[in-house]
Amino acid sequence: MNKKDTSDATFAIEHSEVRVNNVQLHIAASGPRDGIPVFLLHGFPDAWFGWEYQIKFLARNGFRVIAPDQRGYNLSEKPTGIEHYELEKLTSDIVSLADHFNYDTINLAGHDWGAAVCWNIATRYPKRVKNLAILNVPHPTVMTNYLKRHPSQMFKSWYIFVFQIPKIAEMLARIGNWRLLISAFPKYLPSSTKNRYREAWSQFGAITGMINWYRAAFRLARTRTSSPNKVTSPTLIIWGKNDRYLSYAMAALSLEYCQHGKLVTLETASHWVLLDRPDEVSELLLNHFQ
Numbered sequence: 001m002n003k004k005d006t007s008d009a010t011f012a013i014e015h016s017e018v019r020v021n022n023v024q025l026h027i028a029a030s031g032p033r034d035g036i037p038v039f040l041l042h043g044f045p046d047a048w049f050g051w052e053y054q055i056k057f058l059a060r061n062g063f064r065v066i067a068p069d070q071r072g073y074n075l076s077e078k079p080t081g082i083e084h085y086e087l088e089k090l091t092s093d094i095v096s097l098a099d100h101f102n103y104d105t106i107n108l109a110g111h112d113w114g115a116a117v118c119w120n121i122a123t124r125y126p127k128r129v130k131n132l133a134i135l136n137v138p139h140p141t142v143m144t145n146y147l148k149r150h151p152s153q154m155f156k157s158w159y160i161f162v163f164q165i166p167k168i169a170e171m172l173a174r175i176g177n178w179r180l181l182i183s184a185f186p187k188y189l190p191s192s193t194k195n196r197y198r199e200a201w202s203q204f205g206a207i208t209g210m211i212n213w214y215r216a217a218f219r220l221a222r223t224r225t226s227s228p229n230k231v232t233s234p235t236l237i238i239w240g241k242n243d244r245y246l247s248y249a250m251a252a253l254s255l256e257y258c259q260h261g262k263l264v265t266l267e268t269a270s271h272w273v274l275l276d277r278p279d280e281v282s283e284l285l286l287n288h289f290q
Contacts (some may be wrong), residue, residue: 011059013052018068020096021089026075027097028067031059037103038289040067041095043112043137045181045210047074047200050111054274055151057282063107063289070114074200085216091120095128105118107289109133113213113275116140122231129233131289135281136239136271138250139257141229146250153247163214170207186272194257234260236288240269240276 011030018025028048038058040051048067055065069076071093072085094117098106108129110118115137122129122200138146163169174179178198185197192204201207235258239251248265255261264284269276 011056018097018100021092023071023079023084024077024194025071025093025094025097026069028055028069029065030055033061033064033066035059035064036066036107036289037098037101038063038107038109038285039098040065041070041094041108041110041114041117042073043110043116044112044213045184045197045201046112046114047197049196051274053276053278054109054282054285055120057278058286058289061286066097066101067096069200070117071204074203074211078203078209080205082212082219085212086215087116087120087217090117090213091124094121098128105130107131107133109135109285110273111135112135112137119231122233122235123229126232129247132231132233132235133285133288134235134237134254135273136243136246138246139229139231139239139254141257142250142253146247146253150247150249152170153250156247160214160218163211169211171213173201173207186270186275187274198271210229222246229257231258231261233234234288235262235272236284237261237263238266238273238284240271240273240279242267242269243271245271 011032011206013028013030016027016029018027026048035050039053040049042050048069051067055067058065067222070090072078105128107120108121108131110116115134118132118134119137119140122132136169147157162172178201181201182194182197235253237254239248241248251263251265255263265279
């Protein structure tokens with residue numbers, strides 16, 4: 001890889017609004033403009049700044065890092081209606097974003113729902129993904145099969161069923177200054193970061209837009225067209241073993257759907273592996289994308 005040595009450089013995080021796929025997305029970007037592109041996709045109930053440590057690290061190492069607020073989140077547009085949050089639309093947002101920046105191929109990493117979008121991009125648009133990194137989310141086929149056979153995972157996913165209830169889910173999320181959503185994050189987060197999340201969730205239409213990802217997945221799954229299961233791009237799965245939402249057994253099972261896959265387990269990290277182990281995750285991404 002011919003990459004400039006910019007390890008001593010400091011790059012500001014730039015913010016812009018980009019309209020792609022009939023939705024306006026807020027974009028955080030950093031690094032040299034001619035750097036090799038890395039897209040970082042956040043999940044629920046996160047925002048672009050969940051990746052802030054990795055954005056700065058990868059930018060210093062010469063990559064051009066693009067981290068959008070995905071549709072329904074924070075400063076991005078929040079279309080009304082569950083149909084606007086079907087996985088194919090979420091996937092098209094990111095592919096269209098790559099088109100907007102004239103990137104034929106990208107390095108792609110995702111956490112939580114962002115990882116689900118990454119899996120779908122890698123299977124539906126394999127030529128667009130140079131290297132894939134997945135944080136604490138199984139391959140979709142593994143998730144579907146595991147849920148059917150393991151009631152324990154169904155219990156861990158209890159909140160998905162609560163989210164199907166219109167208005168009630170939003171009301172529960174807001175109680176106690178967003179206490180339920182704050183409790184999903186590691187307890188060590190500073191108050192300033194928690195307030196940053198509260199501000200993101202308080203954006204008009206945000207909480208419904210965020211929850212609509214789950215509603216669309218639950219109600220519209222049967223309308224999805226089939227796609228190949230195997231991921232052909234080199235794939236790194238990083239998994240915090242102390243994930244209270246997703247069973248660790250699904251990590252190794254997901255490797256079976258990767259032609260060139262590697263699993264790195266961080267034994268003491270949680271579902272929020274990118275926050276729990278920012279240095280290790282950043283180094284792993286750097287090595288994989290190089």
